[in-house]
Amino acid sequence: MQKHYNKFKLTTLAAGLMLASGTLSAQEQDTRAIAERLVDEHFQNSTLSREEQIEELMWFANAAEPFRGMDIQTVAEGLTTHVYESEVLAEAFSELTGINLTHNIIGEGDVVDTMQNQMQSGNSIYDGFVNDTDSIGTHIRYGTTINLTEAMENEWADYTLPTLDLDDFIGLQYGTGPDGSLYQLPTQQFANLYWFRYDWFQREDLQEQFREIYGYDLGVPTNWTAYQDIAEFFTEHVGEIDGTKVYGHMDYGRRDPSLGWRFHDSWLSMAGMGSPGVPSGNPVDDWGIRVNEESQPVGASVSRGGATNSPASVFAMQKRSTGYVISPHPKPRA
Known part of the structure; x- marks a missing residue:
C-alpha cells in the first residue's frame, strides 16, 4: 500500500506497547467494549487469540489519542478488497480511534491520474493512496513518497507495532526501492492461475495423442512452449470432445480495458521478454524497460x-492476435 503525502497529516497507527494490566478507566472500558465487538464481528480469522486481538486494538486506540478528531482522506480503485477496506475497516478504524477516516473508491485510471497530479502540483488531494507497485520508481524519483523503513525507525517509532513482522507480507520485495528501503506495504496481490480440465488431462487417449505429436507428456505447463503446445493441441488436434467444440487457450478470451497493461506486465514477459531478477526483471523488467545502475529508466x-x-514481444503479440480462446463451456479444475 502506497503511503503518499504532501501535507503529512496521516500517521501510521500501529501497535508498539501493550496496555498495562490494571483497572480500566471509563473511557478505556468503552474502548475495550468497542474492541471486543470489532473482533467478534469482523476479525475472527486471525493467528492471534481473541484477547491478543483485543489488546492490539486497545493499543491502536491509545496510540491514536493525540490524533482524535483528525480528518483523513485516502483513495483506492474499486477492487473487492478495497471496497471492504472502505465499508468495513475504515468505519471500524474511525470508531476505535476517533479519527475520521474516509476511504474513497474511484476508478483505477482516476487513482493514477490524481496521484500524478498531486505529485506534480504539490496540491494535497488525498492523504494516502493505494496504488500498484509498478509506480514505485516514479514515487522515488519525485521525492514525495515517505520512506517507510526510515519513518518506522524514527519519527513513526512510537506509532509502529513492535510485534509487526514485515515478513508476514506477501510480495514485500515489490514495494522495496532500489535503496533497499520499503516505500509501500502490500494490501492485495494479483495471482496468476492456470485453469485446466483435469479430466481431459487424465484421459489416456489424449495423453497418447499429445505424446505422439509433441514428444513429451501432457501435463500442467512449466514453460512457454508447453503452454503454447497444449493450447494448439486442444484447438487444432482435438477439436471436439463428446460432440462439443473445444479450444485450448493462451490468454484472455475477449478484449478488456486492462489488456494494454497485461500485454506488458504478464503476456510479453511470459514469452521470454525481459531479464531474470527480483522483483520483476533486472536490468530489463517485465514491461521491457531497461534501467541503469541507479535504477533509472533508460x-x-x-x-x-x-x-x-524484441522478438519475444513480437512473438507474444502475434500469438495473442491469432491465438486461442477459452472453451465456451468449460468445467475447469485448478
Missing part, C-alpha cells in the same frame, strides 16, 4: 537496450 525499445519490441 529505454524500452531494443535500440535503446530495452525489449518492448
